[in-house]
Amino acid sequence: MSTIAKEIEVELQTTPNLSAKELKAKFHQMHQVQLSESKMRREKTIALQRKDGDYTKQYTHLRCYIDELLKANPGSTIKLDVEPCANHNLKTRQFRRIYVCYAALVKGFKLLGRELLGLDGCFMKGKYPGQILTAVGTDGNNCLYPVAFAIVEAECTDSWKWFLDLLGDDLDLPHDGLIQAVESVFPRAEHRFCCRHIHENLRQTWRGDLYKGLFYRAASATSVPYFNMAMEEIKKTNLDMFLWLSEIPAARWSRSHFSGRVLSDMLLNNLCESFNKQLVGARDKPIITCLEYIREYMTMRIVTVKKMQATAMGPLTLQATKAWDEIQTKASKLTVMMVDDVTYQVKSLRSQCVVNVGDRTCTCRRWDLTGMPCKHAVAALYNMIENNMYVGPLEKWVDEAYWLDTWKKVYNHQIRPIPGPDMWTPSNCPTIITPLKHHTQIGRPKKNRKKALGEKKKVAASKKRKRKIEEVRELFSAGGRLTRLGHEKSCGRCGGYRHNIRTCRAPIQQ
Known part of the structure; x- marks a missing residue:
């Protein structure tokens, strides 16, 4: 390894995103030596290979790495799948897929109290092709909770079905392209679509804020009558758009048809998108370095959440407390009429709802969907207090998923670290893993996410405006x-x- 590459490796340890042009300027500043950018790019490649590991050699150590992970984290599930081979006497097996689900995350997910999983995939950007499939839940603080991930050869029905089969076994879920995989593995699951992706398809034909507002009004309606009113408005505005939306089952994209079993009324898959953003630094790394990057992120995230929990003072989580205070403020402005011990009529300026505190339901369905009493329910509880009826602490009416104690129990499990490669025990398996088939694509590898048409215009306009402001x-x-x-x-x-x-x-x- 050359002296230049060694110095570059030291620089990349502190600032790993330095470009060859920036490294060239730094080297010239330190040693007053002018090197070409192509020379610096070659030296950077050598330094990165030493820092992150060799893309091909890491596949041969994959079994040893898996053994060390299972030794440090007993109860975890790590499945390695290889390409089928007709000749069983061969000493090599070609890598196909790997699935990772840590026992600490499984134990935490079972304590969440919210049976919601977001599924998504993102491309690997390194030397060998592939996809990272992820399963992400949401905790009582309405933040993402990683559950499991897998590196597969491609995002297809077969790979998703393999991933979901293993995930269902780990989470003890009852189970007998993605839609086919979910329907075949979890036929009784409530499958929701991300409304942002639906709108991206919709806006290819019907653009503008008018159509966007009409769509999200129907998607965010919490009751069937309001959903029907929103769809009728779409029908009057544009019949073709109404027919296009009618072909998508309302239970997949509108709150009015969601059940309350998962205690969430989210319309977007932002949790998975946020998790994928955290994996950007891992997607162009060799296989073991990529897996270690994801494990370290999950470990650090548990520590970060515990620091947040130490600042929480009330009986609810931080985000639940903010939402609860806002609901209580709105409830004080409503008019309540008592019907019997459990039934109340609640009026606002434009609506009227019926609350049943015995069944913990409201005709607006927000209590049913989220597990947190809506403003109508809180107003009914206020009326019960005025009539000297026992209510207890109001926070006890909030579902346990939002309690601070539940939140702390979820993150009471840790992912254990492993020693370096020099201390790994050699695997007893006689076969050696080889990497996927590699085909070099034409042109420079793309690392940035492909943006939609609307995003491109916004980004271009924003850059142009910033450039003008800097000139001024x-x-x-x-x-x-x-x-x-x-x-x-x-x-x-x-x-x-x-x-x-x-x-x-x-x-x-x-």
């Missing part, structure tokens, strides 16, 4: 005249933007 600041710092660029001014007549009172087309009020 440079001009002003050099003694130029300060302009209004970067500061939105509203019209003095209508309050709108991007025009003034002279060009305003709003009617003049007499």
